[in-house]
Amino acid sequence: xxxxxxxxxxxxxxxxxxxxxxxxxxxxxxxxxxxxxxxxxxxxxxxxxxxxxxxxxxxxxxxxxxxxxxxxxxxxxxxxxxxxxxxxxxxxxxxxxxxxxxxxxxxxxxxxxxxxxxxxxxxxx
Numbered sequence: 001x002x003x004x005x006x007x008x009x010x011x012x013x014x015x016x017x018x019x020x021x022x023x024x025x026x027x028x029x030x031x032x033x034x035x036x037x038x039x040x041x042x043x044x045x046x047x048x049x050x051x052x053x054x055x056x057x058x059x060x061x062x063x064x065x066x067x068x069x070x071x072x073x074x075x076x077x078x079x080x081x082x083x084x085x086x087x088x089x090x091x092x093x094x095x096x097x098x099x100x101x102x103x104x105x106x107x108x109x110x111x112x113x114x115x116x117x118x119x120x121x122x123x124x125x
Contacts, residue, residue: 001025001114005095008119011085015123019080021095021116029073032103034112035080037091037121046107047093048080056104062088087125092118 007019019035034049048069050057057069066085071078078095096112103111 001027001031001097003095003097003114003116005093005116005119008093008121010122010124013086013123013125015085016081016083017085017121019082019093019095019119019121021078021080023076023078023097025076027099028076028097031097031099031114032101032112033069033071033078034096034098034103035069035078035093036096036109036112037089037093038118039088039091042091044094044109046109049104049107050078051104052101058104058107060107082121085121085123087123090121090123092120094118 002024005021035047036044037047038044048059050069054071066083068081095116097114098112
């Protein structure tokens with residue numbers, strides 16, 4: 001699986017962005033997909049995950065209620081809608097994938113096998 005993330009940019013605090021992650025391969029519909037981010041000078045952190053069907057999602061407290069992950073298996077694409085952005089959301093955002101359905105229950109980046117190249121999100125205050 002090859003992943004290509006896009007949609008990052010510069011946005012004012014309180015604004016919104018939608019990230020996309022396009023995946024290659026006909027097996028996209030069997031993967032757990034996740035979004036992670038790495039703020040400047042910090043460790044990579046979990047942002048959201050979605051199971052293969054799109055019926056189950058999970059978020060950390062820091063983004064719950066503001067971010068929404070979704071997927072379109074017909075388009076081999078996963079999305080991250082980000083609303084009410086603030087300066088603490090500034091980071092490089094990465095999409096990730098794994099075939100093991102148990103990955104959905106993990107928030108660890110080490111449990112994801114495939115990674116996109118990252119897209120920069122900068123929120124100005």
